[in-house]
Amino acid sequence: MTTVRWLRRVLVRDLGTLAAQLDAYSDERDLWRAVPGVSNPGGTLVLHLAGNLRHFVGAQLGGTGYVRDRDGEFGRRDVPRAELRDVVAAARSEVDATLGRMDDSVLDRRYPLVVGGVSLSTGQFLIHLATHFAYHLGQLDYHRRAATGGGAVAGMQAMAPLAESA
Numbered sequence: 001m002t003t004v005r006w007l008r009r010v011l012v013r014d015l016g017t018l019a020a021q022l023d024a025y026s027d028e029r030d031l032w033r034a035v036p037g038v039s040n041p042g043g044t045l046v047l048h049l050a051g052n053l054r055h056f057v058g059a060q061l062g063g064t065g066y067v068r069d070r071d072g073e074f075g076r077r078d079v080p081r082a083e084l085r086d087v088v089a090a091a092r093s094e095v096d097a098t099l100g101r102m103d104d105s106v107l108d109r110r111y112p113l114v115v116g117g118v119s120l121s122t123g124q125f126l127i128h129l130a131t132h133f134a135y136h137l138g139q140l141d142y143h144r145r146a147a148t149g150g151g152a153v154a155g156m157q158a159m160a161p162l163a164e165s166a
Contacts, residue, residue: 003107007126008099011053014133015092017154021140022046022088024154025147028081033147038139040074042147045140046084047073049133050091056129058091060112061122062098 001009021042025031031043040048048070055068107123115125145151 002104003123004099004102004104004126007130008096010130011057011095011099011133012092014130014137015050015053015088015095017137018046018049018140019085019088019092021137021144021154022081022084024151025081025144027148030144030147031081031084032077035143035146038143038146040139040143041077042140042143043077043079043084044074045136045143046088047076047079049136049140050087052132053091053095053129056113056115056125057098058094061102061106062094064094064098066094 022031025042031046032041034041051068051070051073054064054066055070058064059066059068107121107126109122111120111122111125120128141154144154
């Protein structure tokens with residue numbers, strides 16, 4: 001399996017896990033519940049993760065035209081779960097389509113933006129995006145369990161099915 005194909009599968013899988021986490025909140029008001037010691041509620045994390053990939057993968061690499069509102073990702077509250085589902089579905093579709101058109105030749109090219117004052121190759125930046133996503137996905141799982149009073153890890157998919165289909 002090529003590296004781009006693998007990154008595509010990991011990001012699409014993790015966006016599926018994001019959707020499962022979103023649905024695991026039994027009461028959608030809990031998505032926005034403040035939890036002591038946790039700076040961002042679950043809804044904020046959903047908006048941020050989807051917005052981040054839609055901007056850095058969809059718009060920058062795929063030319064989707066998506067315009068990011070990062071301040072809105074962190075400032076909006078009480079966004080209905082149905083709207084959050086739509087945002088996650090759009091991100092999943094854009095990431096899948098964009099990375100589906102790419103091959104490993106793009107990995108050594110400069111990523112089109114300097115981010116945080118650093119210029120990286122596209123491959124390095126895609127790996128950064130995957131680890132950034134995983135970090136916040138863990139925060140979302142923690143927020144959900146703290147806000148709802150418990151529950152198991154929701155929706156995490158194992159790597160084995162990805163490797164078997166290589």
